[in-house]
Amino acid sequence: MISTRDLISQARAREAAMSKVDELLASATGTAHDLDGQVEATVDGRGKLLRLWLAPSAVNLGERLGPLVVEIAQAAMREATQDGYNKVALLLGEDMTFMIEQMTGMPAPARAEDDDPGMTVEEFQRLRAERLGSAPPETPAPPSAEDEDAYWDSFDPASLRSDR
Template identity: 85%
Template structure:
C-alpha cells in the first residue's frame, strides 16, 4: 500500500521532472539537408533558425532555392520535434510523452502515418549490388525451426571471447 509520504514524493518528483522539460526542449534541435547537399538547415525545437548553409552551387537553383530552403527547414523542424520528444521520453517515460503529444496535438514525427519506414535489408543489398555492378546476392533459404535448434545446440559460447 502506498503511503501519503510516498504519494507526495512521487508528486514532487514529477513536478521537478516537468520543470526540466522546458530545459530539455530548449536543447533540442534538428538538421536536414537536400539530396544534392546544396542546402543544410538547423533549427531548434521552436523552429528558430540556428544555421543555414548554402553550397556555392545553390545559386544555380534560381527560383527553386527559396521553396527548397523552406522544405529543408520543415524537415529539420520534424527532426527537432522528434529530438525533443526523445529527450522528454527519457525523463518522463513513454506514457507521459504520448500524453503530451495528445495534449499538444503535435504527434512525434516517428509516429506519423505517412512516415517513411525506410528500406529493407534486401532492398539495401540490391541497390548496393547495382551501384557496385555486381549481381545481387541470392536470397537465403528460410531456415526451419529444426535448423535453428541444431545451430544453437552446436553453438560454442567461447567463440564470443573478446581476445579473438
C-alpha cells in the first residue's frame, strides 16, 4: 500500500518534471533544406528563425525562392516540434507527452497520417546490394534466448526515435 508521504513525493517529482517542459521545448531545434541544397533553415521550438542559408545559385530561382524558403522553414518547424516532443517524452513518458500534444492541439509530426515510415531493413539491404553490385546479405538466424536476455539487459530506451 502506498503511503501519503509517497504520494506527496510522487506529486512533487511530477511537478518538478513538468516545470522543465517549457525549457525542453524551448531548447528544441529543427533544420531542413531543399533537395538541391540551395536553401537551408534552422528554427527553434517556437518557430523563431535561427539561421537561413541561401546558396549563391538561389538567386536563379526568381519568384520561386520566397515560397521555397517558407516551405523549408515549415519543414524545419516540424522537425523542431518533433525534437521537443522527443525530449519531453524522455522526461515524462509517452502518455504524458501525448496528453501535452492533445492540450496544445499540435500533434507530433511523426503521428501525422502522411508521415513517411521510411524503408524496411530488407529494402535498404536490397538497394545497397544493387548499388554496390553484390548479393544481399543472408537473413541472420533468430537470436537464442540467452542472446535476447543479454540484449535487453543493455538496452537503452533513450536510443529510440519516438513514434509520436
